Structure formats: C-alpha cells, structure tokens
Amino acid sequence: MNPVSRKAPTTAEAQRRLAYFNERRDAIVSTIRELVEIESPSDNKAAVDRIAEAVAQKFSRLGGNVEVRIHPAKDRGNHLQVDFPGKSAAKPVLLLGHYDTVYPFGTLAAMPCRAVDDKLTGPGVLDMKSGIALMLHALAALQDWHKEDWHKAGLPRPVTVLLVSDEEVGSDSSRPITESLAKKAAAVLVLEPAYGFQGAVKTARKGVGGYLVKVTGKAAHAGLDSQKGVNAILELARQIEKISSFTELKKGLTVNVGVVSGGSRTNVVPAEAEAQVDVRIARIKDAAGIDKQMRSLRPFNRKCKIEITGGINRPPMERTAGVAALYAQAAAIAREVGWKLGEAAVGGGSDGNFTAALGIPTLDGLGGVGDGAHALHEHILISELPRRAVLIAGLIERA
Numbered sequence: 595m596n597p598v599s600r601k602a603p604t605t606a607e608a609q610r611r612l613a614y615f616n617e618r619r620d621a622i623v624s625t626i627r628e629l630v631e632i633e634s635p636s637d638n639k640a641a642v643d644r645i646a647e648a649v650a651q652k653f654s655r656l657g658g659n660v661e662v663r664i665h666p667a668k669d670r671g672n673h674l675q676v677d678f679p680g681k682s683a684a685k686p687v688l689l690l691g692h693y694d695t696v697y698p699f700g701t702l703a704a705m706p707c708r709a710v711d712d713k714l715t716g717p718g719v720l721d722m723k724s725g726i727a728l729m730l731h732a733l734a735a736l737q738d739w740h741k742e743d744w745h746k747a748g749l750p751r752p753v754t755v756l757l758v759s760d761e762e763v764g765s766d767s768s769r770p771i772t773e774s775l776a777k778k779a780a781a782v783l784v785l786e787p788a789y790g791f792q793g794a795v796k797t798a799r800k801g802v803g804g805y806l807v808k809v810t811g812k813a814a815h816a817g818l819d820s821q822k823g824v825n826a827i828l829e830l831a832r833q834i835e836k837i838s839s840f841t842e843l844k845k846g847l848t849v850n851v852g853v854v855s856g857g858s859r860t861n862v863v864p865a866e867a868e869a870q871v872d873v874r875i876a877r878i879k880d881a882a883g884i885d886k887q888m889r890s891l892r893p894f895n896r897k898c899k900i901e902i903t904g905g906i907n908r909p910p911m912e913r914t915a916g917v918a919a920l921y922a923q924a925a926a927i928a929r930e931v932g933w934k935l936g937e938a939a940v941g942g943g944s945d946g947n948f949t950a951a952l953g954i955p956t957l958d959g960l961g962g963v964g965d966g967a968h969a970l971h972e973h974i975l976i977s978e979l980p981r982r983a984v985l986i987a988g989l990i991e992r993a
Contacts (some may be wrong), residue, residue: 604804607609607929611987614735615980617648622979623714625652625727626962629693630707630716634759636694642671642759646832650758652730658737658748659851667767670694671759675775678728678733678753681740684976685780686752687993688954689963689986690772690945692761696968705970713964713973724974725785725961729755732986739987750991754779763943764907767829769948772893776949776956781920781993783986787967790937796937796959797921800846801910803873803882805888807833809856810899813865823863827856829898832868833891838870840887846876848886848941873906873922878951881906888930908943915956920993924957927988955993960986 603611611844615622626859629879634645646805650662653676665673671694680686695718699707707716714724733753740750756775758768776782810829814823840849843907849871856867871888911917921937928935939958950956964974 603663603930605930607664608984611984612931612980613734615983618731618978619980619981621974622711622727622731622983623777625730626714626719626724626974627707627716629723629726630719631702633697633699633717634668634693634695634701635697635699636687636760636763638699639669641669641699642694645760646672646757649693650676653755656730656734656737658755663867665771666716666767667759667857670767671743671764672769674755674757674768674872675771676755677848678749678750679745680749682716682751682754683911684751685778686754687990688775688779688782688950689755691722691729691756691785692758693723694759695721696762697778701949703982704813707747709976713979714976715973717972718900719909719960720964720972720974721967722758722786722961724979726757728961728979728983728986729785732990735983735987736990751952753990758945765945765948768945772945772948773883773952776954779954780958782949782954783960783989783993784944785899785961785986786946786958787961788959788963788982789940791963791965793963793982794936794938795921795924795957796940797917797957798876798913799911799938799958800801800876800941801878801886801906802873802908802943803875803881803906805871805873805902805904806868807837807871807891808868808899808901809833809866810905811865812863814863816861816863820863822896824895825863826898827843827864828856829893829895830856830869832894834898836891837869837888840884846874847880849884855964868985875906877912878909884900896933908947911947911950911956911958912918913939914950914953916953917957918948920955920989923992924985924989927965927985927992928981931981931984935985947972957989960989
C-alpha cells in the first residue's frame with residue numbers, strides 16, 4: 595500500500611485497509627490470547643512486571659528506531675513507555691492503556707482464554723488486553739503502509755505508547771507519568787473497551803471520588819450500662835441518610851455509601867463505625883461543592899466524633915470541543931468502511947480522565963468490543979477486531 599497523507603483515503607483504499615486487517619485477524623487474536631494468558635492482577639507486582647516485559651519485547655520487535663523505557667514503581671508493577679519517531683515533526687499521539695487486571699492470580703484456570711464462535715473469553719480480554727494487541731497491530735500496519743522502500747519502515751508521525759500497571763486501583767503511581775506525556779501530545783487515544791456491542795467510543799466519563807467517614811463513640815455493656823455508651827453505628831446510620839441526600843441526578847452527581855462496618859459484639863454498644871462512599875461527578879465545577887458537603891458533616895449526637903478523609907481522585911472527562919473534533923475524525927474513518935460509529939457518556943473513569951482534564955483532546959473506548967468487563971463472562975467479539983484496528987490506525991494518522 596502506498597504512503598498516505600493525513601487526508602482521508604479513497605473508499606477503495608479504506609476497503610483495502612479493512613481487508614488488510616481481516617487477513618490478519620487470526621494474528622490479532624493470537625496476540626490477545628498470549629497477553630491474556632500472562633495473568634497480571636494489580637496487586638501482584640511480579641506478575642504485572644512479567645507482562646510489562648513481554649509487551650515491551652513485542653513493541654521492540656516492531657523496529658523503526660523504537661525507544662522502550664521502563665518506569666519503575668515500588669509498590670505496584672512497572673509502567674511501560676514506548677516512543678516511535680515519525681516522518682513528520684508533528685506532536686506525538688499518545689496511545690494510553692493499562693495491563694493490570696482485577697482478577698486474582700490463578701483465575702485463568704477457571705476462566706481460560708477460549709475462542710467459541712465469535713467470542714474470545716478470558717480474564718482481562720476486554721479490559722483491556724485486546725486494546726494492547728490492537729495498538730501493536732495498528733502500529734505494525736502503519737509501518738507497512740508508510741514504508742518508503744522494502745527495507746525502511748516508519749510511522750507517518752511520532753507516537754508514544756504508555757501502558758500502566760495500576761489503572762484498576764486508582765493510578766496513584768502512574769498519574770504523574772500520564773499527565774507529563776499528555777502535555778506533550780497532540781491528542782490522546784485511550785484503548786479501553788468500547789461501549790456496548792455497537793462499539794461506541796467514549797466522549798465523556800464521570801469523575802470519581804472516594805471518602806471514608808469514620809465515627810467514634812463510646813463502648814459500654816449493652817445490657818448493664820447501655821446508657822453510658824455512645825452508639826457509633828446509630829450515628830453513622832444518621833450520617834448515611836444525610837450523605838445519600840447529596841445525590842443530584844440532574845447534574846450527573848451520585849453519592850453512594852457502598853461499604854459499612856462497625857461494632858465488635860452484639861452485647862457491646864459500638865464505639866466505632868465507618869462507611870466507604872463513592873462519588874461520581876459529570877462536571878469538574880461540581881467537585882468543590884460535593885467535597886465541601888462531605889467535609890461539613892457534623893455529628894447529630896455531640897458525644898460522637900466524625901472524621902472525613904478522601905476526595906475526588908479522578909476529574910471528569912468532559913465532552914470539550916477537542917474531544918468532539920476527535921470523535922468527528924473517528925466517525926469519518928468509520929464511514930469510509932461503511933460503519934456508523936456512535937459515542938457514549940459513561941459513569942466509570944479511566945486514565946483518559948486525567949488527560950482530558952488537562953485540556954488535551956482525548957478519545958476513549960477505542961479498544962475491544964464485547965461485554966462482561968471484571969466479570970466471569972468477560973469476552974470480546976472477534977469479528978469487530980479488524981475495523982477497530984482500521985479506526986486506531988486512521989486516528990494516529992489524522993489526529
């Protein structure tokens with residue numbers, strides 16, 4: 595295939611691209627299977643470091659003066675950065691993703707990676723090892739399409755890949771790296787799973803926060819001296835009702851008390867109780883307000899003490915003009931191969947929240963199409979892989 599400028603390819607060329615990936619569909623599946631069978635739970639550093647090394651080798655084999663860098667992490671797995679030079683002096687596109695999964699080590703034995711009809715199953719196959727494989731194959735295709743002769747391959751523009759080890763557990767160690775690289779990029783393409791079986795991309799995500807509400811009362815014997823005790827659980831119950839009232843659905847603001855614990859024995863007035871609270875915001879301007887509400891909680895029973903910790907840890911990804919422009923590019927690429935690409939706003943967060951909040955055009959949900967992320971029925975649709983690869987390759991060229 596001849597080198598292609600950032601202009602839209604002809605219809606015939608777009609179809610050739612789709613055919614190119616259809617011919618390589620089994621190879622893409624093979625790459626996904628290999629990655630899925632390297633288990634990588636977020637809390638197992640040795641396991642996550644193993645997949646980092648395996649993926650690093652795969653990117654290295656793409657060639658083209660690729661530079662591979664490992665960012666060491668002490669308490670989590672290491673993070674992987676891969677830089678590809680380009681033929682133009684444009685800012686790089688940042689391909690963003692993660693290789694950690696939510697599944698405990700050993701899950702693969704009960705949840706093997708199998709292809710049944712159009713489904714490929716396995717832990718992390720959707721979220722998001724198929725996204726990593728699509729990165730690899732899209733970049734390989736671009737090198738092939740843009741090579742100047744039979745001996746020299748290259749990308750049309752610089753590309754940086756960042757794969758992190760802790761996205762599923764908050765991205766605490768990787769966030770500074772993600773934000774630093776995003777600031778240097780023209781656009782960020784997030785290879786998290788698509789939305790729904792129609793494969794919609796994600797143009798908005800809610801911001802995420804977590805709070806711990808801890809109540810301290812006073813213990814006493816429930817039968818002999820109950821009046822001398824101060825019931826922390828009763829106080830927490832009143833606080834939960836108050837906290838739940840902070841939800842404002844019209845604003846896209848939800849507050850959910852998800853985990854509650856307290857007390858020691860039934861015959862003891864409980865001296866301690868606590869609640870874990872999940873907060874989701876659709877707009878960054880609502881972050882300060884909900885934080886103020888949480889921190890303004892005061893005891894109903896003045897003999898109790900309340901301690902509030904936590905905060906908003908992922909800003910929302912809002913549908914800015916930059917995000918909308920990237921979506922328009924993606925929709926145009928899809929139309930070239932006869933596909934109507936939808937968009938969606940979702941409640942969950944990703945590392946794309948960080949980059950979008952910096953004002954960098956970000957498009958999320960470019961990875962695999964399927965269902966069951968974080969669940970036993972997690973799977974992708976094999977038939978969707980070729981056009982996802984076409985979409986990613988096209989966006990790298992044009993973003």
